[in-house]
Amino acid sequence: xxxxxxxHVQRLYAFHHWATDRVLDALSDAxxxxxxxxxxxxxxxxxxxxxxxxxxxxxxxxxxxxxSAKAPPDYPVTHAxxxxxxxxxxxxxxxxxxxxALTPKQLAGDLTYVNIKGETWTYPxxxxxxxxxxxxxxxxxQLTHLLRDLELSAPSTDFLIFADEQRR
Numbered sequence: 001x002x003x004x005x006x007x008h009v010q011r012l013y014a015f016h017h018w019a020t021d022r023v024l025d026a027l028s029d030a031x032x033x034x035x036x037x038x039x040x041x042x043x044x045x046x047x048x049x050x051x052x053x054x055x056x057x058x059x060x061x062x063x064x065x066x067x068s069a070k071a072p073p074d075y076p077v078t079h080a081x082x083x084x085x086x087x088x089x090x091x092x093x094x095x096x097x098x099x100x101a102l103t104p105k106q107l108a109g110d111l112t113y114v115n116i117k118g119e120t121w122t123y124p125x126x127x128x129x130x131x132x133x134x135x136x137x138x139x140x141x142q143l144t145h146l147l148r149d150l151e152l153s154a155p156s157t158d159f160l161i162f163a164d165e166q167r168r
Contacts (some may be wrong), residue, residue, distance in 0.1 A: 004064070004104055004107070004129075004130070005104075005107070006103075006104060006107060006125045007104060007137075008160065009099060009107065009124070009126070009129055010099055010100075010102075011093060012130070012133050013096070013099045013127070013129075013133060014166075015098050015133075015159055015162045016132075016133040016136050016137075017092050017095070017096070017153060017155035018139055018162050018165075019136070019137070019156075020088065020092070020136055020140060021088075021092075021109045021146060022156075022157055023140050023143045023147070023154075023155065023157060024088050024143075025082065025085065025145060025155075026147050026152055026153060026154060027050070027081040027084070027085070027143065027146070027152070028081045028082045028085045029048075029081055029082070029103055029152065030046065030080060030081035030150060030152065031080050031081070031082040032047075032054040032077070032078055032079065033109065034046065034146065034150055035047040035050065035079075035080065035081065035082075039146065039149060040149075041142060041145070043142075046146045046150070047077075047079070047140055049139070049146060050075075050079075050081075050084045050143075050145065051072075051074075051075055052072070052139070053088075053139045053143065054073075054075070054084055054087045054088050054091060055072035055073050055074075055138075056072060056135070057088070057091045057092075058072070058073050058087075058090070058091045058099060059072050059073070059116075060128070060132045061094050061095050063111065063113040063128075064098050064111065064125075064128075064129075065085075065098065068113045068114035068115070069116070070118075071116055075087060079087055099151070103161055107125055107129075108125075108126075109124075109125055110122050110123065110124055111123060111124075111125040111128050112122075140157055144157070
């Protein structure tokens with residue numbers, strides 16, 4: 001991907017983290033029982049969705065650092081919304097450290113990793129960073145749907161609200 005620089009990546013991830021924080025904050029009061037209820041969508045339960053959302057954020061962050069896990073992380077079946085929020089906070093901090101230290105050379109280069117199926121892939125690193133943030137946006141929509149189905153308040157995660165808050 002040409003035309004993306006470190007400042008753009010930092011802003012993209014500032015938004016990604018802000019928006020994900022808002023949704024997971026709203027879900028932090030969800031109980032383990034609420035997360036285990038059968039729910040529509042491709043994941044079947046809120047727990048399965050949260051395991052995927054937080055788990056792939058960890059998986060990708062580890063790949064950025066050169067580690068290709070053989071499986072996404074597993075989280076205890078007792079995790080409620082608050083525990084998933086805490087797991088996300090650890091991943092977010094690692095992502096922030098990585099993005100802060102990102103060099104132009106890394107950003108202009110490729111990243112090769114082995115996926116959980118054992119397949120080796122290589123992509124421009126900038127494309128992977130955009131993919132990960134975009135993937136997060138997709139799943140925040142699903143989490144917002146989950147919040148509404150649980151009759152919990154769903155925050156807005158629109159980029160322009162983020163931009164307004166940043167200007168203040």
